[in-house]
Amino acid sequence: MTRYRHRAGELLVHADDCAALGPELARFGYHPAGAAGTLRRFTGTRPVPEVLAALREPHRAGPNHLFGADRIIWGDLRPRPTDKDLTPVPAGDIRHWAGVIDTGIVLREGRPHEFLGGRVRYDPEDTVRVVRGEDGNPAGSAGHGTFVAGVVLKQVGPAVGVRMKGVVDEQSGDTEDLAVANALDDLREEGITLINMSFSGETFEDTPPKAIEAALQRLSPDTVVVASAGNRGMRQRVYPAGIRPAPTVPGQVDDEHALVLPVGSADSSLTPRVADFSNFGPWIAAYADGVDVVGPYFHAGYPGQPPQEVPKFNGYAVWSGTSFSAAVVTGRIAAVMATGKSARDAAGEVLGAAGRITVFDVNGSSEVPHVQGN
Template identity: 30%
Template sequence: MKTEEPVDLVVALPHEKLILGVLQEAGAGRMVEMADRNADLGLARITLRDPRSVAEHVADWYSQVRPGAEPAATSTPALDRVLIDLRAGFATLNGGWTPTMGKNRAVGRVPGMRNPRAGVSGAGEVSHGGGGAPRKVDEPGWAKARATTPGRGARVGIVDTALRRHDYLAGAWIGEQENGLPYAGGLPAEAGHATFIAGLVLRQAPGATLSVTALLDDSGVADSWEAAVRIVQLGREGLDVLNLSFVSYTDDGMPPLVLSTAIDRLDPDIVVVAAAGNHGFLDDGQERKVAWPAALNDVVAVGASSARGDGEPASFTPVGAWIDALAPGEDVESTYLDGTVRVWDEPDGARRERGFNGFARWSGTSFAAAAISGAIAARTVPGRASAWQAYEWIVRQAEEAAGENRRAEEPLLIEPDTLGWPSWVRRR
């Protein structure tokens, strides 16, 4: 997945006029336009129509504010140059103080696909390792009927791709729905991401209600501004758990402004569960790249455990102390698309058409996150046991199972027995 260079500057609403005033002073006023203001986020989005020209004007402004100082290198992406020089200029003029600002980054799905372009970048380019493309399976026995407990009364939010119609999911969710496979030659495999996640949650908590909002397009791509808006909107619906199986990366390892702001705006009683990314198979340090929003404070960051059952992370799970837990996410089975789907084939990475019947096996930390979200919902009893209490119970059980063998810097391994999953998650 290759994304375009970001062109939106994001600023705190109280600092909006200040930033626009400086851009006007720098001679770039006509090169920018106000794209959006969101009172729920407390942020404004400013589009740079010509980012390179804006960067040159802001560099000249900074050189006047601080004569002799070196502006950001011209080899740096244009929007980054604008941010670097604006911050340096404001710090010079205000004793080190700078306005709250960032950029509208790309976010991507984490379905465990293999992208022919290996690598992750601050612009949001994501490469997916893991178990490759989804694989068709026959209709499983568990799909014949869905129970009404556990999870009755619990509500799980899912911000993901559009949800496709599926008999197993019927009556269990609210939100927009996409019907069928409207594309000639079938949808890309990523379009079934939310459907797969919804099935995993309901297998754990069949009585729960899913609140679903489509953020990612059928190729699994969106931007962080829209993600933040959807997160805040969905957070008003009385959620117990919010599942976020998408990622964004930053070059400096710092959290994206809009995503961290959105999480801060949520009711603290909501347990936010997020996928840690599928870049663990990379090298040269990229396997340690921090993924957002998973690494934010008060978000449960989930990696996938190996299907071998040896307690080790799956090969695509990234490395880092910011990951809180490992859960089954390799070669797991769930609801999926029905019809012709274009999947990535190994080893050449080409798209090829494959037929599906509504069920598949797939790998990725997205699905490990869904396992945790479903397990929390299954143990949530509104008015009696909150989602955080349910998560803490799961953690205690996992810690007792691990005993003294677990090292503090390692993610907590949450075994299928603790989650309540049946033995099929171990089957290859």
Template identity: 35%
Template structure:
């Protein structure tokens, strides 16, 4: 268990433009100060509405980011509520720029750091009947024997390289290697999959909604993917989905399956984007029971093993631990790619599209667990009642 307050203080120190907001006591969220996000077609109207406070406008792929003048001390949560309207009569698609975090740990969640592991047998690809692409939006990818000689890794190696020690303290950053680990979990389920990495969070596990939207929009513009894995997320200030992120996910189209982790705060509070209706939200199991740290709720669609998962990792000589390319790690971050990989593997092996494969993997006829959805990797009857 980590000191939650100390972790939050370190995060805010490393990201001075971040702030904790808590419109409802006991339900905090993290946002970038003085930033609001707007869906592209609403950008002009939003800019006009905030002109007296607006410092600059940044038109980015899939989203417009408006920076407000700090001396104005505008409450970005109140402002976006005003601009969006209420109920069925929403006027503009706007949102604060929420921070997103990888989910082996969040400031209110207890999941752990990686531990060195003995080598894990490399996934062996059989003869796939269909080519399948899995996009991984994460910390990037480090070279690893499982995939470093593949064409798909060589094509993107430099642009997606992980930054393992950004603070130069001679230790791995808290979530360094997160993307490499997630990639290995996917490949263990779908060895023939072609991975497309996008770096959206740093080695400290922190990114923001704008970065995720840019990556998703860029993915859609460049041919998309069969499956997208998002081992990250956030709580929003009002526990409602970001309209900007929701529209970006919808723009991927009906042929793309999006899988996201349910989060590690041990709560039923919706965690986004996992709680979006088109997204498969994945909780973590510890054996046959819910992992103590895992979120849960009506919005969770599936669950998979998320404790002491073994996978590919970085090689690094540190003062506290030496890693030689393999680790075990816990978190909903690693349950999600098990489900994403299973869907990709079924699609490749059975020559069906990813949506049909997802329907097969998440068939509720096999039984579902309350507030956890379908248990992927467990036969019906082996998971204990919660």
């Protein structure tokens, strides 16, 4: 069984490689079936891992990888009710937009959550329906995008808004390589230079996902992409967070392409430390508060609970995960951008002014930026 997850019967090939690789793929029953940017989609019936293992040059083709918010919906890191809430901030003259690629926005009576109010922008396809279980409670990941957007907006004033791109499936919590790439292209065309991606996954032979990597290369060099490092408590690099070297490594900053910041979770309940669930390692650029984060979640009284359980869901929840650590960093960068700085300069200021968290690894200890959230 492969460790990476992918769309069955689909391979991605760069347009420049199609002439050479197409005939070989045809022998395995794979044929062109559409394009996205510089990539071509090939479809067939034989299992993708089997085809890749048989290709003479397997790295010239790649799976259409699937990414998700691991452990966040059905696993150990579930949203929990809280007696805390947040005071909505009315929208001002919004001059800066942070892009969020996620599940989309949940609407109730045609409106987003009151905390988001007029500070979130979306198209009809960026809204999400709530998948309900037999008990009537949410059975999927629909609330994830609203929560992430809310955590971003907690960090900023009324001049910053969130531009939501809904690509993560509300039931499975999955999103594919190509869908993320298309969302990145859309945000680029809208002139958005700060983007949050709170999902992750492993890839074929630990290589960057082809479509997302190509879309990142199309972004302007002053763009910053903040990505969650994953919730499996492991050292292994995951994607899309791991596509580029961490900017804290001397000599590895790439000024010709967008900057990707992989963010892990810190537990600040006592002395700040890496959260037990957070991925870690030298590839991570920063850690941010990610344990029991308060954010908007559906509406008061939903999800339903047994009468004896308190507190009740009050329209907000506490949730843990690197998804929300990434949102904290995105929000902090957006707040600095509102003072007139570029996304890249704002990211440098946020990480430079952050405290430090000690990370212990097989090679000893290191000090990594620790960004605190509101």
